Amino acid sequence: TIGFGDTISVPDIRIRDVKHNKSVFINNYFTIETDIHFEKLANQTARVELSCGNKVIETKTIAIPGNNYFVTEKFSIQATGKGLQNYKITVIASEPEINTANNSYEFVIDVIDTKNKVLVLSDGPHPDIGAMKGILESFSNFEVTLVNGNTVPENIDIFDLFVLYQLPSAQNQNNQALQLILNSKKPLLFVVGG
Numbered sequence: 001t002i003g004f005g006d007t008i009s010v011p012d013i014r015i016r017d018v019k020h021n022k023s024v025f026i027n028n029y030f031t032i033e034t035d036i037h038f039e040k041l042a043n044q045t046a047r048v049e050l051s052c053g054n055k056v057i058e059t060k061t062i063a064i065p066g067n068n069y070f071v072t073e074k075f076s077i078q079a080t081g082k083g084l085q086n087y088k089i090t091v092i093a094s095e096p097e098i099n100t101a102n103n104s105y106e107f108v109i110d111v112i113d114t115k116n117k118v119l120v121l122s123d124g125p126h127p128d129i130g131a132m133k134g135i136l137e138s139f140s141n142f143e144v145t146l147v148n149g150n151t152v153p154e155n156i157d158i159f160d161l162f163v164l165y166q167l168p169s170a171q172n173q174n175n176q177a178l179q180l181i182l183n184s185k186k187p188l189l190f191v192v193g194g
């Protein structure tokens with residue numbers, strides 16, 4: 001047996017893990033979290049860059065206090081492009097390294113540009129319905145349609161969720177509309193009252 005190689009540890013930076021969403025909705029903020037290990041780089045600095053495509057989005061500087069230092073860095077960014085977006089995290093040391101292959105990590109996030117359509121059916125106007133609509137529409141990926149009484153939109157297939165607010169009721173037992181919604185096999189939320 002012939003021993004080959006070197007057992008002396010050298011300065012090294014390595015990205016150990018990156019946590020991110022697989023998909024996000026357009027214009028929403030999301031977090032990317034990366035675990036970085038620094039070895040034999042005490043009292044040095046390093047720069048962490050997050051880029052999308054060829055454009056650097058955010059840069060952070062890390063002061064390394066010890067020879068065996070571990071840190072988790074978080075980036076909070078907004079999804080702006082549509083479709084598959086290529087991201088890359090790169091760590092650059094102030095001191096040259098022998099091995100730089102483990103200093104970067106590439107990943108893809110799918111940015112979705114569709115809205116979930118919600119149909120809210122009620123027996124009549126109510127402040128709770130306005131609050132529900134306001135909350136749902138505060139998220140950019142929801143579009144809410146309010147319908148009062150017995151009328152139901154002709155094409156209910158375009159909706160992803162149905163909310164029946166105190167329906168059916170004693171005054172409004174629109175069984176035909178309820179049957180259409182039940183037959184659609186789409187998510188249904190009943191909000192019951194007195």
